[in-house]
Amino acid sequence: MKRVLFVDDESNILSGLRRTLRPLHKEWDMVFVTSGKDALLLMDKQPFDVIVSDMRMPIMNGVQLLKEVKERFPATLRIILSGYAETETTLESTHVAHQFLAKPCSVATLQSTVNQTTALCGMLANQHLVSIISHFDSLPSLPRLYVEVTDELNSPSGSLERVGKIMAKDVAMTAKILQLVNSAFFGLPQHVSSSSQAVNLLGIDVVRGLVLSTKVFSSFDQDAQAGIDLDSLWEHSAITGVLAKQIAASEGMNRTLQENAFLGGMMHDIGKLVLAVGLPDESSKVAELVATEDLLSWEAEQRILGCTHAEIGSYLLGLWGLPGAVVASVAFHHQPGLAKNDSFSTTTAVHAANALLHDREESDVEHRTPRLDLDYLQQLAITANVSTWRKAQQALVS
Numbered sequence: 001m002k003r004v005l006f007v008d009d010e011s012n013i014l015s016g017l018r019r020t021l022r023p024l025h026k027e028w029d030m031v032f033v034t035s036g037k038d039a040l041l042l043m044d045k046q047p048f049d050v051i052v053s054d055m056r057m058p059i060m061n062g063v064q065l066l067k068e069v070k071e072r073f074p075a076t077l078r079i080i081l082s083g084y085a086e087t088e089t090t091l092e093s094t095h096v097a098h099q100f101l102a103k104p105c106s107v108a109t110l111q112s113t114v115n116q117t118t119a120l121c122g123m124l125a126n127q128h129l130v131s132i133i134s135h136f137d138s139l140p141s142l143p144r145l146y147v148e149v150t151d152e153l154n155s156p157s158g159s160l161e162r163v164g165k166i167m168a169k170d171v172a173m174t175a176k177i178l179q180l181v182n183s184a185f186f187g188l189p190q191h192v193s194s195s196s197q198a199v200n201l202l203g204i205d206v207v208r209g210l211v212l213s214t215k216v217f218s219s220f221d222q223d224a225q226a227g228i229d230l231d232s233l234w235e236h237s238a239i240t241g242v243l244a245k246q247i248a249a250s251e252g253m254n255r256t257l258q259e260n261a262f263l264g265g266m267m268h269d270i271g272k273l274v275l276a277v278g279l280p281d282e283s284s285k286v287a288e289l290v291a292t293e294d295l296l297s298w299e300a301e302q303r304i305l306g307c308t309h310a311e312i313g314s315y316l317l318g319l320w321g322l323p324g325a326v327v328a329s330v331a332f333h334h335q336p337g338l339a340k341n342d343s344f345s346t347t348t349a350v351h352a353a354n355a356l357l358h359d360r361e362e363s364d365v366e367h368r369t370p371r372l373d374l375d376y377l378q379q380l381a382i383t384a385n386v387s388t389w390r391k392a393q394q395a396l397v398s
Contacts, residue, residue, distance in 0.1 A: 001026075001027060001028060001029045002027065002028050002029070002049045002050060002114065002115075002118055003028070003029045003031070003046075003047065003048045003049050003050070004028045004029070004030050004031070004048065004049065004050045004051075004052065004114065005030075005031050005032075005033070005039055005042065005043070005048045005050070005051045005052070006030065006031070006032045006033070006052050006053075007033055007034075007035070007036060007038075007039045007051065007052070007053040007054060007057070007062075007065065008032075008034065008053075008054040008057070008081075009034050009035060009054065009057040009058060010034075010054075011034055013054070014032045014033075014034065017032065018030070018032055020107055021107060021110070023107065024107070024111060027111075027115075028114075031048075035057065035059065035060065036053070036057060036059070036060030036061075036062075036064065036065035036068070037059070037060060039051065039053070039065060039069075040065070040068055040069075040072070043069065043072070043073055043076070047073070047076075048073070048076055049076065049077060049118055050076065050077040050079065050114055050118065051065075051066070051069055051076055051077070051078055051079070052079045052080075052081050052101075052110075053065050053066060053078075053079070053080060053081065054080075054081060054082050055080055055082035055093065056082065062080050062082065062093070062097075063092050063093045063096055066078045066080070066093070066096035066097055067095075067096045069096075070096050070135060070137075074131040074132075074134045074135040075127065075130050075131045075134050076134070077098055077099075077114070077117055077118060077134070077319065078096060078097050078098050078099075079097065079098065079099045079100070079101060079113065079114075080093055080097040080099075080100045080101070081101045081102075081103060081105055081110075082100075082101075082102065082103060083102060083103035083104070094137065094180055094210070094216050095137040095138075095216070096137065098117070098134070098319045098320060098321070099113055099117070099183070099319075099320070099321045100183035100184050101113060101184050102184035105184075113321070116318065116324065117318055117319060117321075120314065120315045120318040120319070120327070123307070123311045123314065123315060123331065124307055124311055124312070124315055125306055125307070126305060126306055126307060129278075129279075129305065129307065129312065130315070132274075132278040132279065133274060133278065133312060133315055133316050133319070134319065135278075136274065136277075136278070136316060137216070138172065138176045138216050138217060138218065139171075139172035139175065139176070139270070139273055139274065139277060140172060140217075140218045140219060140220035140221070140273075140277060141170045141172045141173050141217050141218065141219060141220060142169075142170055142172075142220060142230055142231070142234055143219045143220055145166055145167075145169055145170045145173070146170075146217060146218070146219040146220075147219070148166045149163060149166045149167060149170075149173070149211060149217070150211060150212065152166060153204075153207065153208045153211055153212055154212070158204065158208075160199050160200055160203070160204050160207070161196075161200075163199050163204075163207060164195055164196030164197075164198075164199035164200060165196060167195040167196070167198075167199060168194065168195045168196050169234070169238065170234070171233075171234060171237050171266060171267060171269075171270055171273065172217065172220075172270075172273065173195065173217055174195040174263075174266060174267075175267060175270060175316075175317065175320065175322070176216055176217065176320075177195050177198045177199065177202075177207075177210075178192060178193070178195065178198060178263075178320075178322060179320035179321060179322065180198075180202075180210065180216070181198035181201060181202055182321060182322075183321070191256075191323070193256070193259040193260060193262075193263055193323070194259060194262075194263075220277075228272060228273070228275075228276040228283060228287070230273075233269055233272060233273065236269065236357065237265070237266050237267070237268065237269055237270075238266060239357060239396060239397065240265040240266065240268060240269075240350070240353045240354050240357060241261075241262045241263065241264075241265035241266035241267075241353075242262065242265070242396060243265065243353035243356070243357065243389075243392060243393055243396055244261040244262060244264060244265030244329075244346075244349040244350045244352070244353035244354075245258050245259070245261050245262035245265070245349075246392045246396075247261070247348075247349045247352050247353055247389050247392065248260075248261035248262075248346070248349040250385070250388055250389065250392065251344050251348075251349070251382075251385070253344070253349075257325070257346060260323055260325045260326050260329070260346045261329070261346050261349040261350060261353075263322075263323075263326050264325070264326045264329030264330060264333075264346050264347070264349070264350040265329075265349070265350050265353050265354070267313065267317060267322075267326065267330050268310075268313070268329065268330050268333045268350055268354055269309060269313065270309075270313040270316065270317065270330065271308070271309030271310060271311070271312035271313030271314070271316070271330070272297070272309045272313075274309070274312050274313060274316055275301070275309060275312065279305075282304055282305060285304055286300045286301050286304055286305075289303065289304065296371075297309065298310060298334050308334070310330060310331055310332065310333055310334055310335075311331060313330045313331075314327045314328070314330040314331035317330055325345070325346040325347075326346065328345075328346070328347050329345075329346045329347040329349070329350040329351075330350070332347050332351070333347070333350045333351050333354050334351070334354075334371075335373070336348060336351040336373055336376050337373060337375065337376040337379070341380070342379075342380070343380060344380060344382060348376075348377075348380065348382075351372075351373065351376075352372065352377075352386075352389055353389075353393070354371070355371035355372040355373070356372065356389060356390055356393040357393060357397070358371050359371055359372060360393065360394075360397065372386070
């Protein structure tokens with residue numbers, strides 16, 4: 001059973017939550033308290049998988065509480081559940097909350113959010129890694145893109161269109177801005193899947209506050225982080241996203257699924273960035289093992305960490321509430337058969353795009369096994385389509 005702690009200073013709201021959530025008592029062990037102080041005292045005595053806190057509380061508000069939880073219990077999933085929204089407080093919460101839900105919140109929404117996110121924990125047996133990943137509130141960006149976006153926002157003639165285009169080139173900025181724009185705090189009626197659209201919907205003042213005041217983005221220190229070539233990672237991620245979208249389009253997927261394929265392709269290697277930032281020594285060892293024993297990166301990661309950048313990246317994106325199809329495509333982009341799909345999906349598009357691009361790069365290495373999982377494609381009865389995808393790949397990189 002998942003242990004879930006609810007915090008709200010209004011006892012009548014807690015009573016209502018307790019009644020509403022009673023059908024879940026066989027799935028969740030739930031505890032209800034009326035202050036941040038009581039919540040922290042309880043957490044000192046026993047672990048909780050999830051904490052769901054109101055934003056506006058006296059003495060210690062939701063942001064202050066979750067900041068303490070983040071530092072002291074980083075593996076706990078942190079959710080803000082609030083009917084109160086003020087821009088400054090909302091922006092502050094972006095550093096401490098994994099997900100944001102608005103009151104009134106249905107049982108189905110709360111249940112889905114908690115269950116989907118905590119289910120990802122099973123993918124990572126390494127609890128040290130879970131704590132490190134859960135502690136991230138953002139990831140560093142490519143230095144030149146970080147400078148470009150801050151300069152654009154500092155400029156009196158700063159343009160939302162230009163800001164959106166810059167963010168769209170950066171994996172870290174895209175992941176974070178999509179986490180925020182799709183949160184309940186901004187109350188948008190649609191799901192947003194591109195950073196350009198996100199920037200337009202949020203507006204220049206909110207984006208400027210996020211970047212310049214709240215500092216949800218930062219610049220990657222290449223000298224301090226060994227074991228990763230950031231420019232190559234970004235270039236490969238960007239072209240994988242474009243190719244995955246083209247493959248999805250060629251298979252007749254609708255616009256939403258095409259956008260998910262693009263986003264999954266762009267995000268598929270984000271776990272490598274998490275490793276470089278959170279575990280730089282291990283990241284360096286992985287790079288060493290790849291070079292000395294001629295392993296694929298994910299094979300070396302499995303040997304050193306007991307998991308791969310695929311699981312690590314999907315865990316972070318799942319914590320941040322990105323679409324399930326995108327999270328799955330990141331998790332299974334090397335081994336799509338584990339996703340148990342019985343038809344073409346976002347995972348198929350991302351796997352194919354990544355594999356075809358890598359196979360092309362390594363075509364002159366005779367002993368390399370092609371990365372495209374032909375057995376998986378055969379099960380879906382789509383192996384005949386590979387030639388079409390390969391032509392799209394060749395047109396992209398010619």
